[in-house]
Amino acid sequence: MLLDSASLYFRAYFGVPESVTAPDGTPVNAVRGLLDFVSRLVADYRPDDLVACMDADWRPQWRVDLIPSYKAHRVAEEHPGEEADEEVVPDTLSPQVPVIEEVLDALGIARVGVAPYEADDVIGTLAARAAGPVDIVTGDRDLFQLVDDARGVRVVYPVKGVGNATVMDGTALREKYGVDGSGYADLALLRGDPSDGLPGVPGIGEKTAAKLLDAYGDLAGIMAAVDDPSSRLTPAQRRRLAEARPYVEVAPKVVRVAADVPLPAYDPELPRAPRDPERLAALGKQWGLGGSLERLLTTLRG
Missing domain, CATH: 1.10.150.20 (5' to 3' exonuclease, C-terminal subdomain)
Incomplete structure (x- = not known):
């Protein structure tokens, strides 16, 4: 199972109220929402391997060089007429991303991002290398291009949440879009x-x-x-x-997503117990992750 992490934590951020906060009042709605998403996905699909794919570069220059308008409207407009490097994201979401990364690392869930590539490219490369069936979890239709019935590659496309998702295989794709x-x-x-x-x-x-x-x-x-x-x-x-x-x-x-990203070493096996229990406990306490973290740990143990 390959997670389009940014797609999922954006959905978590907008789906969970900002009133969900850490003890110091910092919003952790995206963190807790993502943990609940992962817990539900693991429970529903029981993957052997799980990789959280990250945007090391959300707007690669090599894509912009080919099509300058690529994601241009998402660039921060703080300096009109100048090129900015930051994507417009909600102010209370950006600080949650490093927390998400720390929690995933302490859990032992593989996290892979490679500059200058997007998460889509990491997903495309991992899907191309996979020996067995692959479920790609994303709210981004771009990844429908990876659907391949012969190789068992599907897209789990959340409608409102991951518990209410459409599984896009070749048949579903042909019915909706008329293409493979x-x-x-x-x-x-x-x-x-x-x-x-x-x-x-x-x-x-x-x-x-x-x-x-x-x-x-x-x-x-x-x-x-x-x-x-x-x-x-x-x-x-x-x-x-x-x-x-x-x-x-x-x-x-x-x-077209890349299929030849040079990937770092990683261990995709879904952990049954945290890689760093002490660090995870400290993060859980600091950020008030409570039931969301406990539910995921219970699911992983199961």
């Missing part, structure tokens, strides 16, 4: 994604993109059809795709 996992990246590229600053091809929405992929196989097939006078593209589609060629040529490297 391998085609989802091309669909997203053509459709665009405002949340990631991807412009897409103007006039090519999700349904049209799915129809084009069905007719021509993949992005390369669609672009070959642009240059083929006998293809059944409409004049408008041909013009729009031709005009978008500079974007289409660079977008695949941005949209």
Whole structure:
């Protein structure tokens, strides 16, 4: 099981009231919410291995160099007209991230992040290397591109919480989007994604993109059809795709997750007992993690 950690702690932060605080009054709603998520996921899916994948670089420069608008709207607007390096995140969430990392480390849950890559890239690399079935837990549709029935790769997509999740396999993906996992990246590229600053091809929405992929196989097939006078593209589609060629040529490297991230040493085995019980107890007391931590420890022991 691979966790898109930032996706999950964002959901935890917005799903658990800020009134959930440590003894000193510091909000720990994201910390406790994430612990409850992990406990529920372990109880429901019983993974042998679990890796919390982290954003070592949430907006890699190599992606920005290819598409400057990539996640640009998420950049802090403290200095208009200047490039900022920080993502806009709630002020009371940022201080909770180091606490989450410390607690995961004390528990002995593997935590992997590699600069200059996003968590998605770490997930893509781990999924590609996995010998057995993989469940990817994320609220980010981008990772639908990794769904692969032949290899048992699925996405557990939380609807409201991880206890109410949609499991996206190849069948579910085809029913909802008309493509397989391998085609989802091309669909997203053509459709665009405002949340990631991807412009897409103007006039090519999700349904049209799915129809084009069905007719021509993949992005390369669609672009070959642009240059083929006998293809059944409409004049408008041909013009729009031709005009978008500079974007289409660079977008695949941005949209497709990496599968070759150089990973550090890590132990993915799900711990049955904390790696550092004393440190974990101290963190639990300092941050008032109470029932959330106890529930997870009970689940791990089970």
